[in-house]
Amino acid sequence: MRLSELAKVSGVSIPSIKFYLRTGLLPAGQTLSKTQADYAPAHVERLRLIRALREVGQLPIAAIQAILRAADDETVPVAELLATTHAAMAGPPPLEPGAGRAAAQALLVEVGWSLPAESPLIDSLGVVLQALHDQGRPIDAPHLAPWVRAAQDAAAAELAAVPRSGPRSATGGEIAVGAVLYGQLLTQLRLAARQALAANRSS
Amino acid sequence: MRLSELAKVSGVSIPSIKFYLRTGLLPAGQTLSKTQADYAPAHVERLRLIRALREVGQLPIAAIQAILRAADDETVPVAELLATTHAAMAGPPPLEPGAGRAAAQALLVEVGWSLPAESPLIDSLGVVLQALHDQGRPIDAPHLAPWVRAAQDAAAAELAAVPRSGPRSATGGEIAVGAVLYGQLLTQLRLAARQALAANRSS
Numbered sequence: 001m002r003l004s005e006l007a008k009v010s011g012v013s014i015p016s017i018k019f020y021l022r023t024g025l026l027p028a029g030q031t032l033s034k035t036q037a038d039y040a041p042a043h044v045e046r047l048r049l050i051r052a053l054r055e056v057g058q059l060p061i062a063a064i065q066a067i068l069r070a071a072d073d074e075t076v077p078v079a080e081l082l083a084t085t086h087a088a089m090a091g092p093p094p095l096e097p098g099a100g101r102a103a104a105q106a107l108l109v110e111v112g113w114s115l116p117a118e119s120p121l122i123d124s125l126g127v128v129l130q131a132l133h134d135q136g137r138p139i140d141a142p143h144l145a146p147w148v149r150a151a152q153d154a155a156a157a158e159l160a161a162v163p164r165s166g167p168r169s170a171t172g173g174e175i176a177v178g179a180v181l182y183g184q185l186l187t188q189l190r191l192a193a194r195q196a197l198a199a200n201r202s203s
Numbered sequence: 204m205r206l207s208e209l210a211k212v213s214g215v216s217i218p219s220i221k222f223y224l225r226t227g228l229l230p231a232g233q234t235l236s237k238t239q240a241d242y243a244p245a246h247v248e249r250l251r252l253i254r255a256l257r258e259v260g261q262l263p264i265a266a267i268q269a270i271l272r273a274a275d276d277e278t279v280p281v282a283e284l285l286a287t288t289h290a291a292m293a294g295p296p297p298l299e300p301g302a303g304r305a306a307a308q309a310l311l312v313e314v315g316w317s318l319p320a321e322s323p324l325i326d327s328l329g330v331v332l333q334a335l336h337d338q339g340r341p342i343d344a345p346h347l348a349p350w351v352r353a354a355q356d357a358a359a360a361e362l363a364a365v366p367r368s369g370p371r372s373a374t375g376g377e378i379a380v381g382a383v384l385y386g387q388l389l390t391q392l393r394l395a396a397r398q399a400l401a402a403n404r405s406s
Contacts, residue, residue, distance in 0.1 A: 011299075048337060055298060056334040082401045086394045095258060096214075113399035121398055125391040131259040132384050134251060135377065144392075146360035147385065150353035151392035152400075157349035159400050174338065181335050182350065183393065188328040189347075189354035190389060191289045194382065195324055196316035197355075197362050198285045 003029075006039045010047040017047070023061060025050055025068060049173045057180035063088035067180075071172035078164065081172060083119075085179045090124040097123060100130030103139055110141040111148050158182050206232075209242040213250040220250070226264060228253055228271060252376045260383035266291035270383075274375035281367065284375060286322075288382045293327040300326060303333030306342055313344040314351050361385050 006029075007014045020026035026046055029037030053064045070076050070084040104126035108115060115122055129139045141148070162175055209232075210217045223229035229249055232240030256267045273279050273287040307329035311318060318325055332342045344351070365378055 052334045052338065056331055058294065079401055083398060086398045090391065090394055091261065108395065108399075113395055114402065115395060115398055116402075119398065121391065121395050125395055128259055128384060128387045128391050131255045132388065135255065135380055135384065137381070137384070144388070147357055147389050147392055148396075150357040151389060151396045153349055153356075154353040154393050155396035155400050159397060159404070162401075164404060177338055178340070179397065181331060181338065181340070183390065184331045185335065185347070186350050186354060186393060187386065187390065188293065188324065188331050189350055190357050190386065191293055192311065192316055192318060192324050192328055193351075193354045193358035194362060195286060195289045195318055195322065196311075197358050198282055198365075199317065199319075201362070201367060 001039050002036065003039065006043055006047070010044050010051075012047045012051060020047070020050060023065065025061070025064060046173075049177055052177050053180055056184050057089075057177075058184075059088065059180065067176045068173070071176045074172070076172075078162065078175065081175060082162070082179065085176045087120045089180060089183060090121050093120060094123050094127040096127075096130075098126075100126030100128070100133070102126075103129040103133070107139070107141055107144065107148075111152075154182065154186050204242050205239065206242065209246055209250070213247050213254075215250045215254060223250070223253060226268065228264070228267060249376075252380055255380050256383055259387050260292075260380075261387075262291065262383065270379045271376070274379045277375070279375075281365065281378065284378055285365070285382065288379045290323045292383060292386060293324050296323060297326050297330040299330075299333075301329070303329030303331070303336070305329075306332040306336070310342070310344055310347065310351075314355075357385065357389050 001009065003014060003017065006012075007017055010017075012020075017026065021028060026043065029039040029043065032038050049068075050064065053059050053067065054061075059067075066088045067085050070081045076084075101123055104122050107125070107129065108122070133139050138144075158178065161178070163171060204212065206217060206220065209215075210220055213220075215223075220229065224231060229246060232242040232246065234240050252271075253267065256262050256270065257264075262270075269291045270288050273284045279287075304326055307325050310328070310332065311325070336342050341347075361381065364381070366374060
């Protein structure tokens with residue numbers, strides 16, 4: 001199909017498609033002439049993946065590039081793909097490196113989650129803990145137990161659906177997009193739960 | 204204190220402070236002369252609040268404005284402040300209104316969370332459910348039970364710490380910032396849990 005049809009079928013605008021082609025998120029179509037290219041159903045699939053990461057996951061382009069690069073490379077093992085996806089989702093590195101890092105490390109030890117010392121997730125968690133502490137909220141493991149338990153329950157359910165190994169090619173994108181979409185699911189469900197519980201108790 | 208000292212004490216740059224003054228997020232200082240103003244400790248507190256919402260919560264300025272406007276107005280009841288905060292955190296309205304809305308409504312009924320029909324949270328949840336469905340993931344209540352439970356547990360723990368009523372002035376900002384920070388806490392803890400569980404099963 002031509003570019004205009006690809007836009008129509010995928011629901012992604014032509015300027016956006018051109019942008020994804022330029023940044024390499026979307027592979028080039030088959031060249032037909034100097035100004036025309038042919039796109040396959042795989043391009044529609046790819047655009048659906050990019051849309052999920054961009055519009056629902058609200059991830060920046062750089063994060064999507066990092067995730068899709070790992071998802072596309074079949075030599076990257078599933079565990080490595082997950083680590084890349086988690087790091088990209090954790091957000092930009094903190095403005096104050098080290099803020100709350102010790103608190104994050106202490107909490108991770110206490111709850112028994114072992115992360116490599118160089119994981120960016122430790123610093124991202126540390127920034128939140130520091131901010132909570134600055135607001136006078138307790139950040140010791142007993143006080144944080146409800147969130148730790150909630151996070152663990154969600155993570156366990158998500159990983160149960162991720163294959164440990166096996167053929168990667170078809171599943172790389174699905175694994176990455178699952179990590180992102182279930183994160184947004186939990187975020188939106190928490191807001192809905194807060195809203196429903198708050199309305200309940202004030203009525 | 205003068206602007207330069209406010210920047211130093213709060214750790215917020217002078218251009219950022221001037222931007223917050225222009226947008227009304229930070230109230231003006233007491234005018235000393237045509238080019239100088241005096242800032243109080245309350246300004247430092249306010250900047251700490253804005254930083255938490257902006258840098259940790261990664262909220263856009265418009266969302267922070269909506270949240271702080273409700274937090275500042277002591278006539279706004281706690282339940283209303285929470286609703287405003289939740290709506291601002293749910294993100295921009297969906298590009299395709301109605302996408303997944305029916306699925307979201309069905310899920311909310313099934314889990315017993317009652318939201319007003321006009322709540323923007325229904326559409327935000329609908330967008331995620333639609334995206335999951337597009338990726339071939341099941342979105343019926345039994346399959347989503349682990350995330351529903353996790354969201355409910357986190358929400359219950361958070362609301363237990365929010366006063367039902369009482370003096371609002373001092374607590375408005377704290378209530379709003381709590382909603383945002385505990386959201387980021389759950390997001391980052393989930394990534395850490397996924398990473399730790401993934402590493403565990405591949406070793």
